[in-house]
Amino acid sequence: MKIFHPQKFRKRQISHSDIFLNWIFLLPCLLTLLICAGWPLIRTISFGFTDATLDNLKNISFVGVDNFIAIARDQDWWKAVLNTFVIAIVSVPLETVFGMIIALILHRNFKGRGWMRAIVLIPWTIPTIVSARMWAWMLNDSYGIINDLLIRAAIIKEPIPWIASNSLSILSIILVDVWKTTPYMALLLLAGLQSLPQDCFEATEVDSIPFRTTLKSIILPLMKPTIIVAMIFRTLDAVRIFDLVYILSSGNNENATMSVYSRRFIFDYADVGYGSAAATVLLFFVAFLSVLYISFNRKKLKEMD
Amino acid sequence: MIWKSKKFIKETAFYILCLLIAFVCLFPFYWAIVSSLRDSSSLFSTDLWPTKVTFDNYKEVFSDITFGASFLNSVVVAVCTALLSLAVCLMASYPLARAKFKGKKRFLMTALGVTTIPHVAVLSGLFELIRFLDIYNEKSALILSYMIITVPFTLWTLTNFMRNIPKEIEEAAIMDGASRFTVLTKVFLPILSPAIVTTGLLAFIAAWNEFLFALTFTLTNQSRTVPVSLALFSGASQHELPWGLIMAASVLVTLPLILLVVIFQRRIVSGLTAGAIKG
Secondary structure (H helix, E strand, O other): OOOOOHHHHHHHOOOOOOHHHHHHHHHHHHHHHHHHHHHHHHHHHHHOOEOOOOOOOOOOOEOOOHHHHHHHHOHHHHHHHHHHHHHHHHHHHHHHHHHHHHHHHHHOOOOOHHHHHHHHHHHHHOOHHHHHHHHHHHOOOOOOHHHHHHHHOOOOOOOOOOOOOHHHHHHHHHHHHHHHHHHHHHHHHHHHHHHOOOHHHHHHHHOOOOHHHHHHHHHHHHHHHHHHHHHHHHHHHHHOOOHHHHHHOOOOOOOOOHHHHHHHHHHHOOOHHHHHHHHHHHHHHHHHHHHHHHHHHHHHHHHHO | OHHHHHHHHHHHHHHHHHHHHHHHHHHHHHHHHHHHOOOOOOOOOOOOOOOOOOOHHHHHHHHOHHHHHHHHHHHHHHHHHHHHHHHHHHHHHHHHHHOOOOOHHHHHHHHHHHHOOOHHHHHHHHHHHHHHOOOOOOHHHHHHHHHHHHHHHHHHHHHHHHHOOOHHHHHHHHHOOOOHHHHHHHHHHHHHHHHHHHHHHHHHHHHHHOOHHHHHHOOOHHHOOHHHHHHHOOOOOHHHOOHHHHHHHHHHHHHHHHHHHHHHHHHHHHHHHHOHHHO
């Protein structure tokens, strides 16, 4: 007969003090992050201070901040900075407003909600390259459906060169970016709505207060932290925009963003040192936002424990 | 009565808004389908539905060997990326969700920090690493680089899901003499299977859609993924782009994803909203 050992039993209970075992479980993930993110990041930053080229990554010499000075003197770089910020500053607020509208709709219980949810997700699911191609086709100046509809509706007389014209192609990029990422924004905000006390939505129904009032004085103030975090997250994403610009600006310098500019120097002009320096500058631009984003989430993590 | 009609108007307005949103979301894809079904002579027609349906564009896409190869590449890369990041993150999320130890928060915060790195900022470092490992132009190079994208959010989402499993289940298993590895594989894995499907799906979609790394770390037609072939698909000049073909290929690439989303929409939404990573 087995004898019950209270002491043994207590030992077997999970104390989770077994630090060694914890780190064994964490090791694969830690190594993956170090090898795939940490090391390449350090290498890219250090390449920025050298004269490395694509064919010669080994016998490189330290050139100090020469690359950074050259970047600061390059007009195209400042154009890329401006483009990047214009895209981020215009598209993120638009996505927030549209996202909020969609989130409020999806939060309501109505017939066909499941369908609506699936439909709204579709722009987010479509690969960015495909969206870019689809919109480029729709916005095509001579054959595009959008110009055609606008002309038929007598809104415009001449077809608009949405993509061929530099100033308009930034607009097109913003349009497609908003179309593509609003669903994601809507889901982030929906999650926030779902975590609010649900009776604040009932005020409208029960006390017949206009929904506008409920929204302005109850829902939006309560949603403020969620909205801020979602906007920071989206801004971080918008600032590194690459795919859409790559397709919709058809390779001209005028509409490059910082990501496009950096990659062009690293791989098209094979100037790894210069391109890496540009990427490093981009990294520093977003560092402030990253820190803000992480500290917001840290607060949240504390609340959870 | 007045109150009722007011409510009716409001409801109608609500559904009209829904229809409008659905239209904006769906029209570009609808237009791609319509254009892909047209022959080259009617391609530039702007009728809102196809008058003469032809599948020639699809036939041509299918007969194009490089497109088939890139489709296969995309499938392999996306599946491997999803499986690998699931395996790595499942292990890591166990102590992160269930144990108290020093450095836990820092670990989670570091993973969160990785999501904010602009991808060009690791590009040349990764290129050097991939050259060093001699996997340039190979699928493994893409899988390696996609870990930056998929591991942080998979880790966060799984950790959040695992945190919600009641402690009693784990304690019961440990009392019965299960090791911690057994707890993870035999107890938590089955409970977590819906969450695993969701996060795996999200990782799959992320890898399927990725462009920057795929463009940079592959060279030949045979090793490209679908987004890259689609982006480099071009005619003799900008004005001679084979739009019908491009639209057919676009539809083919997107269809599997749309099917997944329609089937799993509830799970995808819960997965996207469960990760505290987005606030």
